[in-house]
Ligand code: 13P
């Protein structure tokens with residue numbers, strides 16, 4: 001497949017010419033993961049974006065992730081292959097609705113914790129950000145004398161409540177991909193592989209989480225699979241993760257968790273990025289991520305607090 005090879009070579013050429021770094025999330029298509037300088041979860045990507053000395057960040061993930069890179073790097077050019085790659089969690093919590101809710105419940109004096117899967121506008125309204133990789137630590141460091149409002153993922157929120165014993169009020173958002181896993185779909189694959197371990201993302205519903213041996217962020221799944229005593233492991237998260245896992249842990253039989261409708265779960269937002277679009281965004285330095293400086297500044301404080309608190 002020569003065209004793909006040419007495209008790859010040309011992406012690497014553009015990367016050198018523009019002094020760019022390519023960051024990719026674990027759910028990206030294999031071709032993008034394989035050409036990236038760094039592949040990881042939202043937390044790892046936020047740290048990498050903060051540390052880089054490249055002039056251009058080509059962010060292969062979804063919009064809120066590229067936006068996070070821009071928030072901590074206002075002076076850099078942040079491009080993304082497809083600016084319409086959104087996230088159902090981000091959509092479930094518009095900034096104006098959150099602002100209105102906080103205004104209506106002013107007397108509560110909420111300490112607002114936002115899962116990183118939200119817009120810059122929502123980040124600007126909260127006290128601290130978390131990712132699935134550090135949510136427990138962040139909640140443990142919340143002030144004891146204030147009620148917590150956790151936005152936008154109710155599943156991650158309830159999992160953190162189970163882990164910490166800390167009560168929180170939960171925004172009723174969900175990831176449309178992870179809620180497709182059901183007790184029935186995981187039970188069915190367990191019957192096929194009766195000795196398999198199960199690892200699940202905390203965005204999965206309670207009925208799925210309780211069937212799992214481990215619930216964790218995508219990056220932590222690598223350690224779990226590496227150290228797991230079982231040879232068969234069912235992975236209940238987005239399908240892109242299987243490529244990363246099979247590279248890192250080649251000696252295990254890694255089985256995509258099925259949904260009731262499909263043999264694996266794809267996030268159509270994550271899959272909007274292609275090598276062609278990555279090439280185009282590097283060549284044209286467009287589309288870029290932009291936001292009003294006032295919003296960026298207000299969103300930066302809770303992000304930096306997260307990076308500090310999760311060290
Ligand atoms: P991680 O931070 O665990 O990679 O999760 C990101 C995400 O979008 C999960 O759906």
Ligand code: SF4
Pocket residue numbers: 062086087088089090117175176177178203238267268269270
């Ligand atoms: Fe958002 Fe879910 Fe896609 Fe992750 S998998 S980007 S949470 S829609």
